[in-house]
Amino acid sequence: MIASRRFDIVLFGATGFTGQLTAEYLARASFSSKFHFAIAGRSRQKLKRLQRRLVSINPALSDQIGLIKADARKPGELAQMAASAKVVLSTAGPFVHHGELLVKACIDAGAHYADITGEPEFVDGLRIRCDEAAAARKVKIINCCGFDSIPHDFGAFYTVQQLTRGLSNESVQNSDLAVEGFVSASGRLSGGTLSSAIHAFSRVKTYLLQRSDLDKPDTERVIRPMFPKLSKREVLDAWACPFPTIDPQIILRSAANDPRYGGRFTYGHYVKVESLLRIVGGAAFLGGVFALSQIRASREWLLSKAGSNAGPSEHRRAKSWFEVIFRGELSLEGDEPEEREVLTSVSGKDPGYDETAKMLAETGLCLVQDARRLPKVYGVVTPVMGLGEPMLKRLQASGIKFRLLEEHR
Template sequence: MVSERASERPYDLVLFGATGFTGGLTAEYLAAQAPEGCRWAVAGRNRAKLEELRERLGKPELPLLVADSADPAALAEVARSARVVISTVGPYVRYGEPLVAACAEAGTDYVDLTGEPEFVDTMYTRHHARAVATGARLLHACGFDSVPHDLGVLHTVRELARVTGREQLDGPVTIEGYVRVAGTFSGGTFASTLTAFSRPAQMAQAAKARRAVEERPAGRRVHGVMLGPRWSKDAHAWVVPLPAIDQQIILRSAAALPQYGPDFRYGHYAAVKRLPIALAGIAGVAGIAVGAQIPPLRRKLEELRPSGAGPDAAQRARSWFTVRFSGEAGGHHVWTEVSGGDPGYGETAKMLAETALCLAYDDLPKAAGQLTTAAACGPALIDRLQAAGISFRVLDARPAQAPGHFTG
């Protein structure tokens, strides 16, 4: 349920950053899938572009809100007008905080699709306490980073509880996730990645500050595991550590939810069929990480994919993702998979929009502050995503092939 302060407002949802690439896809999804009677609006800094978007959507009555990420007063008005605000304006570490602050102050639920650990950690230390006081729920990483991973682990934990015959796991739990994707990315995503890679010291500092104040689960342990490149029987592929925000989000869900057991371990990996591809991927990421920290090289990298650009519909239609999970507890072993289409854009827009709709309409556990999707939405969001075409399935046995394109 939304906070009492947000219960009587003009809009159920406001989409901020609607004229960007992913923002536009999210607007298209809401235009097609928002329930009848949903009061929603789009917001951004350029009224002319908002009007173009409204015309493209075929929604002549869709309200337009003009606000700039550098105008706190305008953002406060946006936050006060909505039950839930969706933000697609990145890089979030540069542009995201004023809207988070406005939502925390107004008791307004907030969702975004950041994959920037520094931003998430900083928002916790600065705005979690105020959000708890006002009843606001602040959910970051609500796209491909990190919804299928976070909810996939929750799905796996629930399956382990089923096969062990326990409502709550009472012994060690070990889960690994193996990610395979076929797709491309937009200029905005690339810009956010470069920003994150260019600030390693700030990222480490923000993580340390968040850990110093975040409440830890009493009597329970949560561990991240990151082994080196190796062949995995469960992935049936070579796996390499995946330096994404997903593991952090999953471990915070495990800390928040007792059903993950008293001793929870998780490792997060990319799965590839051939070792040379894995090693080339590691080298490529390392090269971008180094280049992002050298201003002239960073400017050259930014020119490769300008902000606002993204894959066309045909490219997105060929894209897919599958995340396989291997889980062990109480002498039992289970395998699950989460699969869908274009991970970077089509499915990210779907995940983002459905998370917002879940907060707005579903009967969820009472909670406030900075939360993960598993902690805030849990099975209700899994159900929504399954209804929207994203597959959550349990495998009968250890698979004999690598994670691939699952078509149902």
Template sequence: MNDRDYDLVLFGATGFTGRLVAGHLARRTAGTTVRWAVAGRSRDRLRALADELAGRAPAVEVVDLDDTDGLRRLTARTAVVASTAGPFVRLGEPLVAACVDTTTDYADITGEPGFVALVRDRYGQPALDAGVRLVTCCGFDSVPHDLGARFTAGLLPQDTEVSVRAYVRADARFSGGTAHSALDAIASRRIGDAGRPAPGAPSLRRVHGLALRPHRAPADLDGYGVPLPTVDPAIVLRSARALPGYGRSFGYGHYALVGNLPLAAAGLAGASVFGVAAALPPTRTLLRKLLPAAGTGPSAERRARSSFSVTFVGKGGGHTVVTRVSGGDPGYDETARMLGEAALSLAQDDAGELTGALTPAMALGEPYRTRLEHQGLAFDVLAAADDDAA
């Protein structure tokens, strides 16, 4: 698509997370020939952002997310669109539709199961027919889990059933936008539905979720695993169904790692209460008023103290392997790198064979993991053993 004006365009750039993505892209494109732009409805805010960026300043494109014709005109001028403009289930569909109409690749940071399902069900087949890649969940939801599960499963024998359990630990604060998106995600009650395969996706093996119950985590982790009801397991299982390297069949479990049993019980109770409140319109409205305003987020100092790790325990064919994906502030600094590198990968790396509604692992694969490692995200093998010897 060298004849298009831009290699990539970033929507939502003046929001809290969008500004971090814009900063990452400006630094990464400095000294290169990458042509990029920031897009939104306020020329003044976009211009102020462009002037502040250290690195290669982007062009500015003014368009509103509800301007269907304007979105088509702009997406037709770029090879790739990246978006942080959420909540996606309320704001994101017109941009996806425009990308399919203009054969433009797309990536976002949604963690909303309802939006993931919408993209798959309404646009998966048209995108497949057009040869377009629609890649949802290119942030903390669900890149570390999706790529980490693939990394772990690939270290195990492939002629047997493989299972992977992921234990998530994060020391971080989250912004108003993330809180509102989480509320919409829980209210949609479509977490499991997001895991159904997209049209045209390969089906190489049987996949299933592992039992979701609190349990003592493996001894080296020193804590308890509590079921974590996010979109991540659905994304991991979609990748495992479609890609080689996950064994003859594959099971996945997704858990928060907490320090003690009372904390695990409190976490379960709190999640249950929040889930019930989010599902009922009157209490959901109240919760929305109590949450921080969208566009706000933690300070740079607080983000610098934040970190995350996801420890994967994989088993298959009498072998156990323990790996870890880890990094800095998950919801913002690392998410900005994840989306920025996803957009650059779509624009610059060799395209894989798969098109349509895709997961990060399906669309971007090993070149994307290499990019993230170069940006400081760690993929480590902690242990590998024969179960009989252990």
């Protein structure tokens, strides 16, 4: 049934700032790759303006780009949109308020779905309420396909590959692996990201209650987070400050699904900071945002300042960058004990906008064009679980750099 869909990819939320960048990336990709896509959102007028811009990028798209009017609050419109697509990509957040109806429409229609959320409550809610239905329909629901959490999830995956290279499956399954990720970036957070964070802070109690239904222990393998602590790291020549994002949760789920991560796997997630003064300043800022998010009036004021459709200029984005350094250790006991250590990195350009748009677009293209080579894993899955090696190759080909910096055996 899915092979006869009108569009390979439908991009929902296309007229937002990140949505427009994703649409432009797809338009450029259409020069070298044959696929049909549509842009979707609430305003037909804004969609038409975007359609004209995409045609100016690639005139061959003049009679090929679809335009779909759909509202995140109207199940009927979402159902029609999902029924027209093999894959639906969404940039329309905050997802905890606008996302689940679309996910359910995609499951009912048998269309794969991917988004750029970094909202733990939304992702965990989908795991509780939508995973079984999606798996039964052989649909992939893949969250966190932007800067949260593609570089981190695939960076850990790449690091594990370097650690276990040349080992037998039996040796890997009997080994202990530990990976730490250290994030540094230059650039401005998107308004959508800030809005999502404010909503998440305001719903902490709801989220913690929901978490009690998840994270059942794995009786065969030990998969757990590292105990977070602030420390000075010589290998970084900087401080490592615990970084409470959704990324560790995503990486640990990927590890739990894949025996190549070893019999025992631990992960720690940090932001790389040059000085303690910056750590204090960052903590004060987050503490202030958290406190203001608890009160309705101040929360509304914060949301008005976030400006979800605003974004930096192309010139400013061109100066932005990110790098995640991973330190991995492997310990193999038995008749022939072995210790391995690697240092790897994942790096790219503007994380909040350009690279996030690229990552989401490549996710859609991977689901469509690499379908036969993807892992046979369905339901609410992580990027690595759902896309695996084909997506790693796409990221490398698209300019995201994966490097082995050091190796010790």
